[in-house]
Amino acid sequence: MNALVFLIPIALGLGALGLAAFLWSLKSGQYDDLEGASWRILDDD
Secondary structure, three states: OHHHHHHHHHHHHHHHHHHHHHHHHHHOOOOOOHHHHHHHOOOOO
């Protein structure tokens, strides 16, 4: 039972960190042009 006192806040902290990283990636435009990346790999410059 004492382990839960440490593990639950750690799990919540890691979840919040993951959510913050995901929201940062949305805000910085990481997912804006998903179609363009697939066409750029096929382009033979």
